[in-house]
Amino acid sequence: GEDVEQSLFLSVREGDSSVINCTYTDSSSTYLYWYKQEPGAGLQLLTYIFSNMDMKQDQRLTVLLNKKDKHLSLRIADTQTGDSAIYFCAEKRGGSYIPTFGRGTSLIVHP
């Protein structure tokens, strides 16, 4: 299977919270990332968390890390139509210089 797995789609109503989930396989991962990709654009780094943390909050974004289960989530509070995009989870493994990306979760926000 994939090293970093995500569900492909998530649909939410505007104003609700969105939770995008990700699982990874390498217990040596040091940093875990969330990127956002809007149509026709490159990836934008939203936030990242160091592996010795279990939560990080940044305005409307909350990242939760369960290292035991190798599970990462991104919660977007008060989701807006401008949040519609593809969200990529990525892990940086110990001994590696670069992150490995998942396939992305397409977030659709409807009125």
Added chain:
Amino acid sequence: EAGVAQSPRYKIIEKRQSVAFWCNPISGHATLYWYQQILGQGPKLLIQFQNNGVVDDSQLPKDRFSAERLKGVDSTLKIQPAKLEDSAVYLCASSVGTGGAVEQYFGPGTRLTVT
């Protein structure tokens, strides 16, 4: 601060033709990356440069792909000859270095269609 610049934004070529992509990273970023993103997938690293030296090109199909970063700033990625399966978005990214969290900044990409 200017972001990562890439050109062209779109390119359509026939199979067996050649194509080249250009990238200008953020000023002062020593590390430059080329990724291939096939529709519906995450980016896959093709090659990573540290200044003008290659750090990792293990995923680069060297029989047809080549890349250079001669003066440690701009970079070009070339495909010769192109195949249908090369149709993808080619993303360039840069970072200050490779230590710690590695905050990568991505360009808008070049969408290549091979017919």
